[in-house]
Amino acid sequence: MPVSLSFLLALLLRILAGRQETVYDPELGHGALTWFFALVSAFLLLHLLAGSVRVWARDRNRTEPVWLLPLRSLLPLLPLVLYGLTLFPGGWLFWVDVSLDPRWQLTREFYALAPYLWFEILSLLGALRLHGTPRPSWLRLRKVFAALPLWAAVWVVQDLLPLHPVTRAMVDELPLIRPLSMLLTALVFLPLAPIWVRWLYTVGPLPHAEYENVLSSISKRLGLRFVRFRTLWEEPEFPGPVLLNGGFSRQVLLPQREMKDYTGTELEVLLVSSLQRILHRLGLRLMLLALLLPLAFLSLFVMGATSQIAAYLQLTVVGAFVFLLIGMLAYFRRRYILEADLAAAEDLGHEVCVESLASLVSSGEDPGPRLFEPGLAERRDFLVEAGRSKGFVRFFGRATRFSELCLLVLVLFAFGMTWSDWQERWDQAVPSYELSLGSIGKAEQSLEAQVAHYRQERRRLQERREQEDGIVIDAVQGWDEDGYSWAEHLRDLISRARLLIHEDGDEGDLPLLRQRALSRARLALLRGQRASRSREKVTGLEGKAERNASFEQAFAWFELARRWGPERSTIEALQLGLISRLFEDARGLRRSQNLLRRLEIPTELDDSVRIVFGS
Numbered sequence: 001m002p003v004s005l006s007f008l009l010a011l012l013l014r015i016l017a018g019r020q021e022t023v024y025d026p027e028l029g030h031g032a033l034t035w036f037f038a039l040v041s042a043f044l045l046l047h048l049l050a051g052s053v054r055v056w057a058r059d060r061n062r063t064e065p066v067w068l069l070p071l072r073s074l075l076p077l078l079p080l081v082l083y084g085l086t087l088f089p090g091g092w093l094f095w096v097d098v099s100l101d102p103r104w105q106l107t108r109e110f111y112a113l114a115p116y117l118w119f120e121i122l123s124l125l126g127a128l129r130l131h132g133t134p135r136p137s138w139l140r141l142r143k144v145f146a147a148l149p150l151w152a153a154v155w156v157v158q159d160l161l162p163l164h165p166v167t168r169a170m171v172d173e174l175p176l177i178r179p180l181s182m183l184l185t186a187l188v189f190l191p192l193a194p195i196w197v198r199w200l201y202t203v204g205p206l207p208h209a210e211y212e213n214v215l216s217s218i219s220k221r222l223g224l225r226f227v228r229f230r231t232l233w234e235e236p237e238f239p240g241p242v243l244l245n246g247g248f249s250r251q252v253l254l255p256q257r258e259m260k261d262y263t264g265t266e267l268e269v270l271l272v273s274s275l276q277r278i279l280h281r282l283g284l285r286l287m288l289l290a291l292l293l294p295l296a297f298l299s300l301f302v303m304g305a306t307s308q309i310a311a312y313l314q315l316t317v318v319g320a321f322v323f324l325l326i327g328m329l330a331y332f333r334r335r336y337i338l339e340a341d342l343a344a345a346e347d348l349g350h351e352v353c354v355e356s357l358a359s360l361v362s363s364g365e366d367p368g369p370r371l372f373e374p375g376l377a378e379r380r381d382f383l384v385e386a387g388r389s390k391g392f393v394r395f396f397g398r399a400t401r402f403s404e405l406c407l408l409v410l411v412l413f414a415f416g417m418t419w420s421d422w423q424e425r426w427d428q429a430v431p432s433y434e435l436s437l438g439s440i441g442k443a444e445q446s447l448e449a450q451v452a453h454y455r456q457e458r459r460r461l462q463e464r465r466e467q468e469d470g471i472v473i474d475a476v477q478g479w480d481e482d483g484y485s486w487a488e489h490l491r492d493l494i495s496r497a498r499l500l501i502h503e504d505g506d507e508g509d510l511p512l513l514r515q516r517a518l519s520r521a522r523l524a525l526l527r528g529q530r531a532s533r534s535r536e537k538v539t540g541l542e543g544k545a546e547r548n549a550s551f552e553q554a555f556a557w558f559e560l561a562r563r564w565g566p567e568r569s570t571i572e573a574l575q576l577g578l579i580s581r582l583f584e585d586a587r588g589l590r591r592s593q594n595l596l597r598r599l600e601i602p603t604e605l606d607d608s609v610r611i612v613f614g615s
Helices: 005-022 032-059 068-087 092-099 105-131 135-163 165-173 177-200 209-221 256-261 264-279 282-302 308-348 350-362 376-388 390-436 440-467 486-499 510-535 540-563 569-582 586-597 603-613
Strands: 227-232 242-246 249-255
Touching: 005 068, 005 092, 005 105, 005 135, 032 068, 032 092, 032 105, 068 092, 068 105, 092 105, 105 135, 135 165, 135 177, 165 177, 165 390, 209 227, 209 264, 249 264, 264 282, 264 308, 264 350, 282 308, 282 390, 308 350, 308 376, 308 390, 350 376, 376 390, 390 440, 390 486, 440 486, 486 510, 486 540, 510 540, 510 603, 540 569, 569 586, 569 603, 586 603
Parallel strands: 227 249
Antiparallel strands: 242 249
């Protein structure tokens, strides 16, 4: 597997931990550093204990204790386990948000993954102590490094999108835009895969010039062009020729060991099987499955979350689905390799392929079956069975196509089940999106259309209840005519934005609207400050209530200003301080002050900062 499974699970843990960020609790993340250093100490002690016992047994010519064997088998899982403990009980993400610089998504995500990367690096020292060589941990860590450039490219694009008002509003307000932008970034970046693979793994030219002519003649005979051959020097992770299909840069990596030890026929069989994967577009088919399936199931399980508990349960289901997805991808990749072997056998002959694979197995070159690749013995037995019966070959091909068709139907069904939910969420997001663009009139019209739609839908459902004795499930979610709802909150913001527009056509002028919103917020803070000072001795409760009302109005003005500017970290920190003042949270106030010390405060916010923090 080119990417470490441990790294993928670490990303899943980070997503699960991110669900906690919607909860405001000043205690969360308070002891994150203490918790992290305690886990680092425990990690080192476990490796020191296992290594010391092993050295003690070796020096005294004794066998290792029985209890040490399961401990040694669990040591590779320690980075992932300890990273989970750092996130959930330790509140690492909260500490990152309040104690480090949160202005860039790339920096924030790096800080979020830093404990996992640190534990993986420490495992090198543990492997050196336990095995005498860091190679087992280094091979796993190198796969993590292989995924980091793609991971970084995704977050660099996410940092660039907010620089333009339109893309900023789309990413912040419209559903599916952010995951689609991440997906498109990954698709654009994937053709560059051979560049960093060649950097991570030692790749060089073929040892002999005549090899290039032989291999090129094979690729031309198969009808392939733009194929370049390189040598992969002594890498046990690649037991056979490996294909890197990066757009126009198709490369076949041949391990140096195989170039020396294999006969011409054996090498030709393995090479033709690898090149057949290009002809049958097996890599593209597998990549489409790897992209469509997660999108379908994530939309099916996550979109319907109506509470915090439901969100955690659904994300647990998603976590279980990750293992199911890995199993499905392994199933299809193994079948695709066998399908390529069938194509190679038709080109070279079944007997030649079977004899070459049998020779490799008898010489001890078979690495055995793995999760994503069948062993050479399994491939040999498959070709033997295929040579006996043509019906077996037809059944195998039809079974593969039928499995792909079933998965495609499942993906379409998942998107169909969530289509109405996606459409409803999109319609709800349109007014907020237009407000973020400064189109106040369009936002107001869209909101009123949404309100009219929900009222009509509610009347229709009420009529159905009366006709069916009330046995009807209300399909309208998130709407309550008599109480607080998203529409009431958005209507309040639109009304405030309407007050900022003058008759000289200021609609859509985001810098001007942002400046006016910040001015209104400063005036609201001044009113709250005067109310608190003038009445605290006579009627303290009345003064406190008036101060809180003014601060709540300032918070709403700040929310508008935050929508209309790319630099939002300062306003978010100021809002955190304002909430801390309302709830009399001294620790939250100190954290927001620490955040502001690391940020550049615009001149129009100087008075607001002094009022909120009293300095």
